[in-house]
Amino acid sequence: MTDVRVTHIGGPTLLIEVDGWQLLTDPTFDAPGRTYRFGWGTASRKLTGPALPAESLGDLDAVLLTHDHHADNLDDAGRVLLPTAGRVVTTVAGSRRLGAGTIGLAPWQHTTLTAPGRPTIEVTATPCRHGPPLSRPVVGEVTGFVLRWAGQRHGPLWITGDTVLYDGVRQVADRFGIGTVVLHLGAVRFGRTGALRYTMTAAEGAELCRLVGAHSVLPVHYEGWSHFSEGRQAVEAAFAAAPATVRASLRLAHPRHGQLPHGLTGPGWRWNLPPPPGRALPDGCVRSGPSWIWAYPDGSLRCSERPSRTRRTGRTAIVSNPARRSPSESPTAKQRRVWDRSAPSYDRQIAFLERVQFAGGREWLGDRVRGRVLEVAIGTGRNLPYYPADATLTGVELSPAMLDIARRRAAELGRAVDLREGDAERLPFASASFDTVVCALSLCSIPHPAQAIDEMKRVLVPGGRLLLLDHVASTWPPVRAAQWLLERVTVRVAGEYFTRRQLPLVRAAGFTIVEAERLKAGTVERVHAVKSA
Incomplete structure (x- = not known):
């Protein structure tokens, strides 16, 4: 178990304390009021000073x-x-400029921090682009950092660095199951360069967090300088408009009632959340002055009062003339209605996509199942013909109409299948009940896929297999843009997403990845993972 505390000092500057380690990001300790030149006629004025003095x-x-x-x-x-620091880790170009005692890392290179009696921390450099395409020769090299150490409950900590949203940043989600994101925002602009931006907007930051699926998001680098075109209000608005899981991940630091935690003298703060009235201090948090400090004994940001989540289940949707929604209809009822209405035509409609988009996917799943098999969101039972004869089959499904078709299919195949009505995010089974869990073309429409994956892990035995097949965000930007546009309709009508990615969530849940492959311009992904023994 590792103790972690994050203190925001100002701008991009954080003090990260990890079980005896003291790590500082992007040191900025000058007093406010000065204007700094960045080259090419650009400049910015520092508006606020640091919350803590360097000494x-x-x-x-x-x-x-x-x-x-x-x-x-x-x-x-x-x-x-x-x-005065033990080490300085930065870009390759920065290391050349700063000289001896610095470590320069190119993207995806890593170094380790080691010391007796402390956890080893692996520091991996991640890609950044500090401006529009082709701007790197002008704006220079920038890097982000992923920090990994033993005892991180939800996954690595990622400091994005000053970057716009582009493919290099999205690749981090593919390589790491990120647990915490330190998100550099601000939508930096300069009058001389017009509408060009040099860091992410709040909306882009929220979109990145949706792709990453992190447990906790800590926004920084949006206040205290004149070149930030978006501040706290934009961050709050962007995350308020984001999906529920992204909203729940936001840890927007701020002082309460005009007070600052003990020891802070300026606009900075420790990430804190006071307990609600009548509640005791959450387990793992410690007291500091008038506020609660984020202190995480298990390496995660878990001392939060998470909002309740509505639970529902879906699958790849083919929407035609959906029924009108009642104003009082719950999200779960909406999903049941959509799939009950789609059930009679679902097999005919999905058959075409299986030929051209998901060809071989169901066979791939069937070849890898073993023992007691649970299929989550079994739908009309289209995977049943591909399961081996010696497998013991159970299926769970939200829609009674889809489940009726699955029962008829099982009877026609002569397969004994235990079929139950239930919710992917609240599986009606005891822990460690199955050797294999399958979920095909369904996580795209489950409102909280991370929660569903946690449930799948819970019902698996140690060493059990998780097999996923789904459509995901394309690796090709034009296709991904089309997917994003399609989502403007499908999310509202049927709760279906085309730009999600399940692999980072599987990693974040603690599974070991055995196989992962992407097909059809990266729009189809197959994942085979195992639960740690």
């Missing part, structure tokens, strides 16, 4: 410097601090 930090084990050539990420006082 109060004590011994620093490492500085994680996303880039050294812009003063909003490394100012004069920050440069004075660098020689």
